[in-house]
Amino acid sequence: METLPPLVQVEYVAKSFGPVVALRSADLSVMPGEIHALLGANGAGKSTLVKILSGVHPKDGGTLQVNGKTVTPGKPSDAMDVGLATVFQDPALIPDLTIDQNLRLTKVDKSLVLEWLANMELTIDFDSLVRDLPLETLRMLDLARALAHDPQLLLLDEITAALSADQAEKVFDVMEKWKERGRSVLFITHRLAEVLRICNTATILRDGVTSAVLSPREGGEKELLEAMLGAEATAEYSGTQRDIVADAPVMLEAQDLHSRGRVNGASFQLRAGEILGIAALEGQGQERLFDLLSGDRAPESGEILVDGSPLKARSPYDAIARGVVLVPSDRVLALLPQRPVRENLTVPLYNEAGHWFSLNSTETERVTGAIDRLDIDTRAQAQVRRLSGGNQQKVVLGRWLASGFNTLLCFDPTRGIDIQTKRQIYDLLRELADQGNAILLYTSELQEIPLVCDRVLVLYNGQFVHEQDAATATEEALLTASHGLAESK
Numbered sequence: 185m186e187t188l189p190p191l192v193q194v195e196y197v198a199k200s201f202g203p204v205v206a207l208r209s210a211d212l213s214v215m216p217g218e219i220h221a222l223l224g225a226n227g228a229g230k231s232t233l234v235k236i237l238s239g240v241h242p243k244d245g246g247t248l249q250v251n252g253k254t255v256t257p258g259k260p261s262d263a264m265d266v267g268l269a270t271v272f273q274d275p276a277l278i279p280d281l282t283i284d285q286n287l288r289l290t291k292v293d294k295s296l297v298l299e300w301l302a303n304m305e306l307t308i309d310f311d312s313l314v315r316d317l318p319l320e321t322l323r324m325l326d327l328a329r330a331l332a333h334d335p336q337l338l339l340l341d342e343i344t345a346a347l348s349a350d351q352a353e354k355v356f357d358v359m360e361k362w363k364e365r366g367r368s369v370l371f372i373t374h375r376l377a378e379v380l381r382i383c384n385t386a387t388i389l390r391d392g393v394t395s396a397v398l399s400p401r402e403g404g405e406k407e408l409l410e411a412m413l414g415a416e417a418t419a420e421y422s423g424t425q426r427d428i429v430a431d432a433p434v435m436l437e438a439q440d441l442h443s444r445g446r447v448n449g450a451s452f453q454l455r456a457g458e459i460l461g462i463a464a465l466e467g468q469g470q471e472r473l474f475d476l477l478s479g480d481r482a483p484e485s486g487e488i489l490v491d492g493s494p495l496k497a498r499s500p501y502d503a504i505a506r507g508v509v510l511v512p513s514d515r516v517l518a519l520l521p522q523r524p525v526r527e528n529l530t531v532p533l534y535n536e537a538g539h540w541f542s543l544n545s546t547e548t549e550r551v552t553g554a555i556d557r558l559d560i561d562t563r564a565q566a567q568v569r570r571l572s573g574g575n576q577q578k579v580v581l582g583r584w585l586a587s588g589f590n591t592l593l594c595f596d597p598t599r600g601i602d603i604q605t606k607r608q609i610y611d612l613l614r615e616l617a618d619q620g621n622a623i624l625l626y627t628s629e630l631q632e633i634p635l636v637c638d639r640v641l642v643l644y645n646g647q648f649v650h651e652q653d654a655a656t657a658t659e660e661a662l663l664t665a666s667h668g669l670a671e672s673k
């Protein structure tokens with residue numbers, strides 16, 4: 185039988201950003217009709233390679249071939265001309281324009297976008313402003329827009345990280361259909377269960393070099409982890425729950441919160457030293473709840489108490505002043521992307537500093553301590569946007585380590601980061617709780633609940649409908665409650 189040549193062949197590709205070497209020597213061979221995983225720890229070079237293939241970044245060395253022909257895409261339209269379309273890690277849309285205006289800018293056939301959205305059972309008002317739509321909707325729109333170009337290779341960079349389980353299933357269906365048509369998919373994800381389920385081949389990047397090409401189903405998760413991170417990463421992570429002292433002070437309390445049909449009578453208590461998990465399917469009011477607790481919105485009715493006193497926040501600044509701080513899932517919104525790492529870490533301290541960007545020796549020591557504690561890679565410290573996604577999230581967490589807090593609100597903080605960085609964050613959250621801080625953690629990955637949390641609440645239709653010890657919380661039980669089928673408190 186004749187062997188087909190690769191659809192895409194990458195050899196010895198290198199890329200540096202100033203002193204930071206993102207890719208040293210990357211090789212990749214994607215065959216026609218396959219779903220190919222591109223894996224590696226944060227900072228391994230995955231997104232950089234995708235952006236080189238997509239025409240966003242020029243390569244410094246090496247070769248790219250598509251269908252046997254050498255190509256050098258200088259912009260995304262060049263990549264599309266040779267059959268490569270990408271769904272990037274962050275939405276490639278202008279927030280202050282409508283969906284329709286964004287589509288016209290990219291000269292994509294709107295009827296084809298609508299057709300693909302219909303195939304995925306999605307309806308989007310094209311007159312809506314991008315900034316008014318949830319991230320999950322924007323990811324699916326980006327996918328439909330990429331498919332409308334009818335590419336030979338569909339490049340998906342962490343698309344499922346922002347999606348609920350049912351939306352991720354729709355993405356997997358698209359990937360299978362694309363494969364059946366003889367087309368290919370390059371799929372980046374940190375969820376190894378997804379790789380084992382759907383990918384034929386996996387290329388592993390480690391420190392900017394291709395370290396292995398594997399068949400995921402043959403070697404399993406252990407082999408993938410060893411190739412990505414070394415043998416030490418295969419050790420199973422065990423949870424570290426603790427018994428919460430019943431009379432520990434209540435740090436944060438919600439009493440019958442309501443907000444525009446999104447939050448419908450939510451109440452809970454969070455005690456000092458506790459990590460309280462929240463589980464919910466997409467769109468059950470978790471985003472609005474965190475907006476209320478962080479001071480970004482005011483509730484229509486109900487009350488938020490901090491250390492027993494009402495929080496009447498007109499902005500997040502008022503919540504921060506009371507020691508309640510937020511780590512959002514969208515780290516881009518929390519950062520000053522073109523400013524250095526240290527400036528991003530010290531933003532909350534500027535209100536106390538005598539001069540802008542001027543810190544005393546104690547504050548400087550706290551910033552350095554946060555960098556060391558979180559092992560933040562500062563090679564690209566001149567601009568935080570040059571850091572990997574995992575290191576950017578560490579900067580957001582490190583900001584509050586440097587400035588101090590009492591209650592930490594974490595909204596899906598490990599979304600889209602590798603297992604090693606996740607474990608660092610798990611350990612940090614436990615350490616912070618053991619120091620007497622209170623932590624409220626929403627996660628879209630239910631398997632994190634027993635690893636990190638002491639107690640878990642399930643949110644359904646804006647209300648808490650289920651509560652149990654996190655150590656005994658199975659995914660099945662949490663999913664059942666998340667569908668409103670188990671109402672016990």
